[in-house]
Amino acid sequence: MTKKIKPQTLKGFRDFLPEEMVIRQKVIDILKNVFESYGFEPLETPALEYAETLLGKYGEEADKLIYQFEDRGKRKVGLRYDLTVPLARVIAANPNLPMPFKRYQIQPVWRADKPQAGRFREFLQCDIDTIGNASLRADAEIIACALEAIKKLGLKNTKMLINDRYILRNLKPEFVSAIDKLGKVGKAGVIKELVKKGAKKSWAEKYINSFSKEKPTPNNITVFNHLKKLGWKEGKDFEFDPTLARGLDYYTSTIFELASPNCKSDSLGGGGRYDNLIGMFLGRDVPAVGFSFGIDRLIEAMKQQGLFKKLPKTTTKVLVTIFSPEFLEESIKLASKLREAGINTDLYPDPDTKLDKQLKYADRKGIPYVVILGPEEVKNKTVTVKNMKNGSQKTLSIDELQKELQV
Amino acid sequence: MTKKIKPQTLKGFRDFLPEEMVIRQKVIDILKNVFESYGFEPLETPALEYAETLLGKYGEEADKLIYQFEDRGKRKVGLRYDLTVPLARVIAANPNLPMPFKRYQIQPVWRADKPQAGRFREFLQCDIDTIGNASLRADAEIIACALEAIKKLGLKNTKMLINDRYILRNLKPEFVSAIDKLGKVGKAGVIKELVKKGAKKSWAEKYINSFSKEKPTPNNITVFNHLKKLGWKEGKDFEFDPTLARGLDYYTSTIFELASPNCKSDSLGGGGRYDNLIGMFLGRDVPAVGFSFGIDRLIEAMKQQGLFKKLPKTTTKVLVTIFSPEFLEESIKLASKLREAGINTDLYPDPDTKLDKQLKYADRKGIPYVVILGPEEVKNKTVTVKNMKNGSQKTLSIDELQKELQV
Secondary structure, eight states: OOOOOOOOOOTTOOOBOHHHHHHHHHHHHHHHHHHHHTTOEEOBOOSEEEHHHHTTSSOHHHHTTSOEEEOTTOOEEEEOSOSHHHHHHHHHHOTTSOSSEEEEEEEEEEOOOOOBTTBOSEEEEEEEEEESOOSHHHHHHHHHHHHHHHHHHTOOSOOEEEEEGGGGTTSOHHHHHHHTTHHHHHHHHHHHHHHHTTOOHHHHHHHHHHHTTOOOOHHHHHHHHHHHHTTOOBTTTEEEOTTOOOSOTTOOSEEEEEEOSSOTTSEEEEEEEOSSHHHHHHSSOOOEEEEEEEHHHHHHHHHHTTTTTTSOSSSOOEEEOOSSGGGHHHHHHHHHHHHHTTOOEEEOSOTTSOHHHHHHHHHHHTOSEEEEOOHHHHHHTEEEEEETTTOOEEEEEHHHHHHHHHO | OOOOOOOOOOTTOOOBOHHHHHHHHHHHHHHHHHHHHTTOEEOBOOSEEEHHHHTTSSOHHHHTTSOEEEOTTOOEEEEOSOSHHHHHHHHHHOTTSOSSEEEEEEEEEEOOOOOBTTBOSEEEEEEEEEESOOSHHHHHHHHHHHHHHHHHHTOOSOOEEEEEGGGGTTSOHHHHHHHTTHHHHHHHHHHHHHHHTTOOHHHHHHHHHHHTTOOOOHHHHHHHHHHHHTTOOBTTTEEEOTTOOOSOTTOOSEEEEEEOSSOTTSEEEEEEEOSSHHHHHHSSOOOEEEEEEEHHHHHHHHHHTTTTTTSOSSSOOEEEOOSSGGGHHHHHHHHHHHHHTTOOEEEOSOTTSOHHHHHHHHHHHTOSEEEEOOHHHHHHTEEEEEETTTOOEEEEEHHHHHHHHHO
């Protein structure tokens, strides 16, 4: 009827098959647990926002990357670019929310960027933000929560780089976003971009060489002291970095970025204080500070440290095989029993398939256990369970099997 | 700098604040656990698909509701309309996936529909599908898994209505989508729409009165027998309904819909067999059957049955108050200890706030417990914990507090 079409994914977009989903769900579960343990509450916002909500908050370069279109009612709309601006809109739209409001949000964002290695047009962000608390303890709590998440994820050799936008206070926003690329393009690259954006070359050279020698601001020092009291170590867990700029316009003072273990100029996430953003919607300023994890880079770094090696390839724990058609009913009953006991159980679909083909199916899916229910087992009210990893086999009662699989 | 704008949400789109998120996460957790217990594995696909992937699969009426636009590269793209067509594309794009492939997928979909009570333009779907298994046991397993989910959610007075597209085999697709509205607009309404779509009035009247007397097909009877063997009761858990049509074009035989407890013509979800859809991408047919829950309607029905009454309003378990500035450090330490023990803990942000205002904050947020750490408590190495629901107070050691809150 319909002509066959090439079933491709748009460039820059990805499917996540079960093996990858197991990893993602594991990471998200850990992040959620840490976020909630710190008293952050869940929030979700819609993918589409009015274009005017999104535009003019991030800076010129970022605005170009917002997916915009006209919907049916000729309204200009856009796909969310981050989770911070939608949060600011939520705060402004709900003036009766008890303050401070501490929320976490785990949702995809979209950027019409050039797809390249490790960069995608849809990617998941995991954010925590504290709204309505101007105290620097809130900055420290956000950083501590992010560091705790990293600790619980088991990631080594990463630290939070911290700076204060105050150090860059005299720069135009487009100059800040040039400085932000220092780690990637080096001094010469930044100077070139500054000149391209209208700076005098002599000034740019002098500036680049001077600002990188700045000392922590009083705000930075207070945040550092709070962090130390919470048990985090300067130099190991966090450190001052005057060259940190953060690309987005909305930051106002403390800024921070989680350095990737592999490459300091690559970040696993970042954040800072943005005390004026909500005011753009509300008319009065509300203090705010937050941090955003980029899940893809986090997972990439964890993969490189071998942290998922022990993770199964699937959520399914056991395959119940079908010995032959006459034992079909017994296998169906056993599968129901295991499912009832909360054990993730697949039942082989075809009673006419040879047992070794059924085992191969389990192996290809990465299902860790296989149960066999043949004439001997049915007679003795037992089952044979095979560990697919080491090939060992045991004959157990059904109760024993449940206990074995629930571990 | 930027002018203040009205911080509104687009019509038909919603924010989910923490109280609502607690409910949604609870429902999703239960669904995920049931899906995984049946051996369905997680999958996620991108929000944007090529327009040609989406169009021509659902039927004319549905195609009009797909959000389409041109992206930067002048590619025609669309936001996913359901989770079934993206799954079909994934299957066609990954010819080496071990079959049968059983996946669940929980992601939002978008429809440029008229927003109305209970209908939104972005809404969450929770789908299970079995690909590559033509056996009617696969149809029964999908239905059984959906019924098990309903049971685990605690929802009463709902049943699965089951039919076979074979009964409607002689109808044009646009006539099927007219029949699908029978529950909502009644016989007269359907006849009117059939005539509008080109049917003779006399034929439409005769057809409407005859097809609703059809008997279950042999396929239906086989599925019913499988369901009964799995412990589900005809009449109570499922029943035959020849008037069930399902609006989408891609169904080929078994179709089913979960009737809402309040109104039979309203459904909490639906599904069926679609053995030709994947062939539209792949060039060869692959059998497939699936079911999709509409989370919003499910939650609405559960609310009406009072199933969330015992649920807290927030994920946070306890607020650690600050008795006065000199006890700040003690409170910070206690909060860290509770967080370490996996207890979701908020720390009041301002040491200068009066205690009764701090208690009010916990009350407004719905935090179930408040901990007070004053001079007496610090001296005796105890804490006072207040149950915010019944107002009772206890003085406990920190170990006892942890046990109390971990329950």
